[in-house]
Amino acid sequence: MRLRGAPLALLLAAAVLAACSSTDKPKPKPLPAIEKPIAGRQVWSARLDSVRFPLGVSTAGGVFTVASTDGTVLALQPETGREVWRGSAGERLAAGVGSDGRWAAVVTRDNELVVLEAGKKAWHKPLGTRVVTAPLVAGERVFVLAGDRSVHAFDVRDGRRLWSVQRPGDPLTLARPGLLMPFKDTLLVGQGPRLAGLDPLRGTLRWEVPMASPRGTNEVERLAELVSPAARIGDLVCARAFQSAVACANADRGNLAWSKNVGGIEGVAGDDQLIVAADASDRLSAWRTASGEVAWNSEVLMHRELGSPLMAGDTVVFGDASGTLHWLSRDSGAPLLRLATDGSGLAAAPVAIGTTLLAVTKSGGVYAFRPN
Template identity: 25%
Template structure:
């Protein structure tokens, strides 16, 4: 049984298409999303930018995202194109790959970095779109790279972490994550820990601290466990990026826990059962998690005490939550952006885009939205 087959099976479990892996014809029971709750005097968001690119497959976990740097907005099309915008005006558009673009966009230090499903890593000039360099990795690239400390850090789907010089593309080091027998098709993007070090989360429920310049590992720590009886039930991948909040690192895992780790002691402060493949959000003393079943939970960061729980969006396949201004925002399978009061979990507003929301991020107090249908948009508070 090869690795690709294993990964596809795990994803099938996640999406409840239980007949796919073993070739059975039994249909999975239909799970209907909760209807939208009625709102009175609802707040909304104002769109300030939008463009459309090619859609991704429903079963594909890709979370392609918009990027921004030096006043430009960068968009990626799965069919191999990258574009740059100044406001709503397109500055350049380049066909950069014959393979499907499967990761990006990451923009910093004058370059834009994207990756393909055949493991090709490309760096483009931000101003012109001209290719600066390319590199071939040993596995598909399913998560955006990180540009940090003069390095481009990328994790390929075979568990190899690569570092390339940002200016030349020269490979500087690699680090091999432990191989796992089963994992979800997906990968958490690398995140910065401090000026020199990075955090990598893996399918074996560990996080790793690695020196971005030298590739020397500094720490590894398990942050989730699973007590399932079968290999599938014991899947405990970390597919959402860890969040660094002062002395703490916050992680979520599929069929595992939301966990807070103290960086100084390298000890787990607290851990609570919660299944999620999404990046958590941390604001002030609050940890906010969109669980796989559509439940949104909030915890106090130092104690793990539950602050509130919202189950109005069950089975709506929620995106990662983000904080925009004074509201928490989460997207769903119908393209609805829900505005939530972070103090009590009450839904206070909504806006609508097109297609299942895959990725939310906030840059300069604006909401960047990417959907499976290929709708890329930027929103701000009214």
């Protein structure tokens, strides 16, 4: 089943992309006037090669670490955009970038894991499996979640393989980034619709929580993998199960807090008050973090092909297919501010360090914004 699952996953991803680019798709809803605007502006920009792979932007170590299709990996100072360091993987990229502020890890199209230290290539290792999820660098280790949802751990200093785990999984997997993140002394991994807590030293399973109940009459309809980004709020980890649910689990105790059946393909954002996400039609919903009760819904950005959001203070920020960033009120969903990039669409969810928000576009534009 694994051999058949990989090409089927690719077909599924292609179908999703084709649907997004169809001439029959609904027209975006006209943007409403902003009644109570907030002030914000672009403060600096940089330029990379195109970003035609699933990009993860790291904020570890107080710097933005980004990467581009041609293998460039770049760390930027958030206040001014000054280059902290620049390096290269030497090959075109398929996934990245993960960083702990010192080490940065990417995966090439030849399925090779490449680790850099302050921009200098430290080591590289063939993986023998396709990867679309940015590696995780934490605790002197590099963790890789492969396309077949196997998990691999390497010593960050010398590339020595420490362990690999292939757990029973679903026959199909998505050709898009899965969930891979740290929580205290536990490694969190999405395994289909289940959130698994692994021992990062040995790879053994500590607990497992079903975040969604897959529905449908065939394998494609029942596909409900956890996708990134997820949101961590204290002991809660909240995530999207592809086209199935938004759910939160207590990652300290290893049990489900709540789950809501809702479609959608992008990740979530949240804080101690609200969890926010868009559904497949770009209808926005906010759920109360503690209970999962609906706090508000909004249709102001319908059919704009929204990416994953960022919670930033009293606002939530979405990027759309045109690369426009929309700041909305966290408490009501009302529009507050719109700022444009280069029109090519965002390559990753926006991220922030302090008051500086960073957006990276598919054409390689790197844009920093800040409230006035």
